[in-house]
Amino acid sequence: MKWGVVSFPGSLDDADALYALREVMGQDATRLWHKDERLMGAQCIILPGGFSYGDYLRCGAIARFSPIMKSIARFAADGGLVIGTCNGFQILCEARLLPGVLVRNRSLSFICDRVIVRVENARTPFTCATRAGDLLRLPIKHGEGRYVAPEDEIRQIEERGQVLLRYVDASGAETDEANPNGSMHAIAGIANERFNVFGLMPHPEHAVEKMLVGGDDGLKLFHSVIESVR
Amino acid sequence: MSAVSLPGEPVVDVVQARAHGLTEGEYAAIERCLGRTPTFTELGVFSVMWSEHCSYKSSRKHLRMLPMRGPRVAGGPGENAGAIDIGDGWVAVFKIESHNHPSFVEPYQGAATGVGGILRDIFTMGARPIASMNSLKFGSFDHPRTRYLLSGVVGGIGGYGNCVGVPTVAGEVMFDAAYNANILVNAFCLGLARREELQSARARGAGNPVLYVGSATGRDGIHGASLLASAEFDAESASKRPTVQVGDPFTEKLLIEACLEAMKTGAIVAIQDMGAAGLTSSSSEMAGRGGLGIELDLDRVPLREPGLTPYEILLSESQERMLLVAERGREGELAAVFEKWDLHAVTVGRITDDARWRALYCGRVVADIPVASLSDEAPVYDRPAAPPAMPMRVRGTKKRPVAPEPGAALRALLASPNICSRRWVYRQYDWIVQSNTVVGPGSDAAIVRIKGSRRGLAMKVDSNPRMCAIDPYLGAVATVCEAARNVACAGARPAGITNCLNYGNPERPEIMWQLVRGIEGLRDAAIAFETPVISGNVSLYNETEGRAIPPTPTIAMVGVFEDVERRVTQCFKQPGDVILVVSTAPPSLAGSEFDALFGTVAEGLERIDLERERKLIEGLVGCAEGGLVHSAHDVAEGGFAVALAEACFNLDGIFGAEVELALPLGGAAEALFGEGASTVIISAPTDRIEAIGTLFSPLEIRPIGRVSDRARLRIDSLIDEDVRGLMAVYEEALAGRLGAK
Amino acid sequence: MLVKVFVTPREGILDPQGRATEGALRSLGFGGVNSVRVGRYIVLDIDAPTKAAAEEAAKKMCEQLLANPLIEDYRFEVEGA
Numbered sequence A: 001m002k003w004g005v006v007s008f009p010g011s012l013d014d015a016d017a018l019y020a021l022r023e024v025m026g027q028d029a030t031r032l033w034h035k036d037e038r039l040m041g042a043q044c045i046i047l048p049g050g051f052s053y054g055d056y057l058r059c060g061a062i063a064r065f066s067p068i069m070k071s072i073a074r075f076a077a078d079g080g081l082v083i084g085t086c087n088g089f090q091i092l093c094e095a096r097l098l099p100g101v102l103v104r105n106r107s108l109s110f111i112c113d114r115v116i117v118r119v120e121n122a123r124t125p126f127t128c129a130t131r132a133g134d135l136l137r138l139p140i141k142h143g144e145g146r147y148v149a150p151e152d153e154i155r156q157i158e159e160r161g162q163v164l165l166r167y168v169d170a171s172g173a174e175t176d177e178a179n180p181n182g183s184m185h186a187i188a189g190i191a192n193e194r195f196n197v198f199g200l201m202p203h204p205e206h207a208v209e210k211m212l213v214g215g216d217d218g219l220k221l222f223h224s225v226i227e228s229v230r
Numbered sequence B: 001m002s003a004v005s006l007p008g009e010p011v012v013d014v015v016q017a018r019a020h021g022l023t024e025g026e027y028a029a030i031e032r033c034l035g036r037t038p039t040f041t042e043l044g045v046f047s048v049m050w051s052e053h054c055s056y057k058s059s060r061k062h063l064r065m066l067p068m069r070g071p072r073v074a075g076g077p078g079e080n081a082g083a084i085d086i087g088d089g090w091v092a093v094f095k096i097e098s099h100n101h102p103s104f105v106e107p108y109q110g111a112a113t114g115v116g117g118i119l120r121d122i123f124t125m126g127a128r129p130i131a132s133m134n135s136l137k138f139g140s141f142d143h144p145r146t147r148y149l150l151s152g153v154v155g156g157i158g159g160y161g162n163c164v165g166v167p168t169v170a171g172e173v174m175f176d177a178a179y180n181a182n183i184l185v186n187a188f189c190l191g192l193a194r195r196e197e198l199q200s201a202r203a204r205g206a207g208n209p210v211l212y213v214g215s216a217t218g219r220d221g222i223h224g225a226s227l228l229a230s231a232e233f234d235a236e237s238a239s240k241r242p243t244v245q246v247g248d249p250f251t252e253k254l255l256i257e258a259c260l261e262a263m264k265t266g267a268i269v270a271i272q273d274m275g276a277a278g279l280t281s282s283s284s285e286m287a288g289r290g291g292l293g294i295e296l297d298l299d300r301v302p303l304r305e306p307g308l309t310p311y312e313i314l315l316s317e318s319q320e321r322m323l324l325v326a327e328r329g330r331e332g333e334l335a336a337v338f339e340k341w342d343l344h345a346v347t348v349g350r351i352t353d354d355a356r357w358r359a360l361y362c363g364r365v366v367a368d369i370p371v372a373s374l375s376d377e378a379p380v381y382d383r384p385a386a387p388p389a390m391p392m393r394v395r396g397t398k399k400r401p402v403a404p405e406p407g408a409a410l411r412a413l414l415a416s417p418n419i420c421s422r423r424w425v426y427r428q429y430d431w432i433v434q435s436n437t438v439v440g441p442g443s444d445a446a447i448v449r450i451k452g453s454r455r456g457l458a459m460k461v462d463s464n465p466r467m468c469a470i471d472p473y474l475g476a477v478a479t480v481c482e483a484a485r486n487v488a489c490a491g492a493r494p495a496g497i498t499n500c501l502n503y504g505n506p507e508r509p510e511i512m513w514q515l516v517r518g519i520e521g522l523r524d525a526a527i528a529f530e531t532p533v534i535s536g537n538v539s540l541y542n543e544t545e546g547r548a549i550p551p552t553p554t555i556a557m558v559g560v561f562e563d564v565e566r567r568v569t570q571c572f573k574q575p576g577d578v579i580l581v582v583s584t585a586p587p588s589l590a591g592s593e594f595d596a597l598f599g600t601v602a603e604g605l606e607r608i609d610l611e612r613e614r615k616l617i618e619g620l621v622g623c624a625e626g627g628l629v630h631s632a633h634d635v636a637e638g639g640f641a642v643a644l645a646e647a648c649f650n651l652d653g654i655f656g657a658e659v660e661l662a663l664p665l666g667g668a669a670e671a672l673f674g675e676g677a678s679t680v681i682i683s684a685p686t687d688r689i690e691a692i693g694t695l696f697s698p699l700e701i702r703p704i705g706r707v708s709d710r711a712r713l714r715i716d717s718l719i720d721e722d723v724r725g726l727m728a729v730y731e732e733a734l735a736g737r738l739g740a741k
Numbered sequence C: 001m002l003v004k005v006f007v008t009p010r011e012g013i014l015d016p017q018g019r020a021t022e023g024a025l026r027s028l029g030f031g032g033v034n035s036v037r038v039g040r041y042i043v044l045d046i047d048a049p050t051k052a053a054a055e056e057a058a059k060k061m062c063e064q065l066l067a068n069p070l071i072e073d074y075r076f077e078v079e080g081a
Helices: A014-024 A067-077 A087-094 A151-159 A219-229 B014-019 B024-034 B040-049 B100-105 B107-123 B146-164 B224-228 B249-263 B278-289 B310-315 B331-340 B406-415 B465-470 B472-489 B509-528 B593-598 B610-625 B639-648 B669-673 B686-696 B723-737 C016-027 C051-066
Strands: A002-007 A028-033 A044-047 A081-085 A101-103 A111-119 A135-142 A146-148 A163-168 A187-191 A197-200 B073-075 B082-087 B090-098 B128-138 B168-175 B184-194 B209-214 B268-273 B293-297 B321-326 B345-352 B356-361 B364-370 B437-439 B446-449 B456-462 B493-502 B533-539 B552-561 B578-583 B631-634 B656-659 B679-684 B701-708 B712-715 B719-722 C002-009 C040-045 C072-079
Touching: A002 A014, A014 A028, A044 A067, A044 A087, A067 A081, A081 A087, A081 A219, A087 A101, A087 A197, A111 A187, A146 A187, A163 A197, B014 B024, B014 B040, B024 B040, B024 B364, B040 B278, B040 B310, B040 B364, B073 B090, B082 B493, B082 B533, B082 B552, B090 B107, B090 B456, B090 B493, B090 B552, B100 B107, B100 B146, B100 B184, B107 B128, B107 B146, B107 B184, B107 B249, B107 B268, B128 B146, B128 B249, B128 B446, B128 B456, B128 B552, B146 B168, B146 B249, B168 B446, B168 B456, B184 B456, B184 B493, B184 B552, B209 B249, B209 B331, B249 B268, B249 B321, B249 B331, B249 C016, B268 B278, B278 B293, B278 B310, B278 B321, B278 B356, B310 B356, B310 B364, B321 B331, B321 B345, B331 B345, B406 B593, B406 B639, B406 B669, B406 B719, B406 B723, B456 B472, B465 B472, B465 B552, B472 B493, B472 B509, B472 B552, B472 B610, B472 B631, B493 B509, B509 B552, B509 B610, B578 B686, B593 B669, B610 B631, B610 B679, B610 B686, B631 B639, B639 B656, B639 B669, B639 B679, B639 B712, B639 B723, B679 B686, B686 B701, B712 B723, B719 B723, C002 C051, C040 C051, C051 C072
Parallel strands: A002 A028, A002 A044, A044 A081, A081 A197, B090 B533, B128 B168, B293 B356, B493 B533, B656 B712
Antiparallel strands: A101 A146, A111 A135, A111 A163, A163 A187, A187 A197, B073 B082, B082 B090, B090 B184, B128 B184, B209 B321, B209 B345, B268 B321, B293 B345, B356 B364, B437 B446, B446 B456, B456 B552, B493 B552, B578 B679, B578 B701, B631 B679, B656 B701, B712 B719, C002 C040, C002 C072
């Protein structure tokens, strides 16, 4: 299938996402430039991690006004698949394509680590190759990853099954210790109401090769998308 | 040729020269080389270019003794960084550099701009930075400023490195009262390039335009090089403090991408970052290497604020700026690439053939200096060197003459800030980005793979100031040995060294003696391992009110894997494996962490037999290449017992160890906690003992016990501890002391 | 007493945030933006006997913690005296 990976000034994981898609998974993936409006026929668009525009002012606040974001908003409104990882998640929240917002980690410092997330809803294009309750080991690396939203909004998000990934410990239990950044309801990844836009703080693109520190659990999320499109 | 002073500029005389950190003799030399009195601008230019930081005037003579050539060397000293050939057409470009003084003054920005500077040294060579490391030395953990400095420096390294997308894969952190008033921040970066794509910083072609790219010039860091990094701290330092440089990693990231893309056009003749002494050093060094001249039109330099004088423009150390020489007529091509990245390339001058370094301002020549006098002909000193009457010791009084029983000592060592897990630190660094990290921080050496090839690199940064304080020569040798051992434990063949020599005031004979002995040690060890010293940096005047830091040569070693699948890690993996010890000499408590914690009567260091050290390295590499061992771990701070405990700390499943050393009941401390000797702990299937023995011959390999699936660490009847308990102590000590989670 | 503290990057010090924000405002079509500096706004509720005492305390807090005088300027307003 055809993927598009957006490069903003300050994007970092764009090259890694392209490498994962092309070299590891043999997919057709194109780099989309922030100043362009063309999506080059991509069936799924990835907003990568990094520090778009230096993350100055607020993470993702400046990137959301890029020309490419207009096209992506239209693409999403038409039901196109969009994934935002880390900074991409922040941009999707700033652009109101996803509910809530990501703020400074509880520890007030950047955290790079490997965490475990539990799949909460496997009936989405992003998780259909997994089963609810599956545990994935994925890397995180962010300073602003604490998911917050008004309580009533969170309740609706939960009721509609929009929480796709939650931080848990090795036994699959939700504990305060296993929540690396203090996210509300230990939310690691959420989808929009239509389940075609997905934002997550962990980095599946850094978890596609067993040899590397990130492991290869991220493949399951990519395979989900490939399966859902097929 | 003449140059004019500007209205309102201070009068230039010997008093003014002295205020610029120049000696009377140096001022006379400047007048001789110009044939007249320098303008104020010229005086500023000379003062930075002849500063210790830029000219290496105290160390240059001695640095020449280092081995810099070798079959693998693909570009060496003289350029912005050295390069070694790692096979398949790839070269690794790497360098380590200090940012000690700025980090003490403003820890976050000091460390951040240190990272930024070393990154620019690497990508200016045409190499994409793929891995960073750092070596940090702070004062005593209990010193009131240590926490502030630690969190500032770690925050700055992370804040910058994470934002530019270069993983920080390894490092070292040490706390010792000897650094209370002078911390050390040494930053390393490694980049990867195709051999044919290496760039040069040698200007060519009179008439070629000189382009300026990156951030605009402000008053940042004026005289950072000459006054801060080239004189010791004293009560006046505060008033000499230049405007602090602020780093902008976002612009740096754009510069990296834009420069690497611009280089592909082939229109860049030479390129160099505007680091210490900014526009002055980059322009004069590029011209000097090419034996050419350069003319700068200061009115064209982009300024951040109005009203900068030529003196300020030339001496500014504003960050994230690059100077490049383009092929004439191709400026437009380059400008287009930079515009794509929202950067603007501005022509600020041209290359000339008259070997003069000339600066114009408002149509007037404000500086006109022979290029060579700024670089090659800068003063070189052969300063007197003499050993001190008494060997210097890092530690003063002996606190506790009686050490606790071995189990308690082991726990205390694992909790020591100098040994415990650095997780609190490296959790703040991105060590994952770029998808190359095979082994990240928290191991002997970091390992990165080379995409599109089977190859990989191992790298480690080491220093051993406590040994250097007892014997600056042996300490330097031991540091190189340790770095080589760490790389070889991972299974890589040591291939090249970069060094950062941190010492006190070279005008004192005993400091000069430490420096010379350190360089000699570095030379001897580098020759023994056939690991050329391809780049480096010297940081002197690390002293405050007459108290110098212990001699601290920091060594970064890079090793090459032909096949990164043959890597070895430090943790035990298989119950029933035999545990083997290979050692080149008996351990000693002198300069050890045990000594620092408990105070012993240890004196004197063992000699180091470099031939035996070389055999140890060969054996380790051979074991890895043959796939013979399951783990290999270097015995370092805390000695054998600590290393054995670390080998049990496998996150994928805890192991234990049953070890018999047959130690005498009374005198076990040296064997358990001694350092200094080169020792490694290996685990392997029993049937491979013989094959392993052959590889290490003539060194003796000693089977001492077994890996067990019971999480207990037992050594004779001296130590019998729960591994999980030890691991908790080790993991939580630093965060616990910092009151953070 | 309410103390409102404004911390801004010192004149002449590079302000990457301000510069990026400035660029973004321009690209959104906001003309006439000459420059942008981004700082912090801190509100303190402190006990102090007099306005002068509050000012003195605020000054100390700014110098020691709230602002880094090497790179930042500060000013404050005391209310409710």
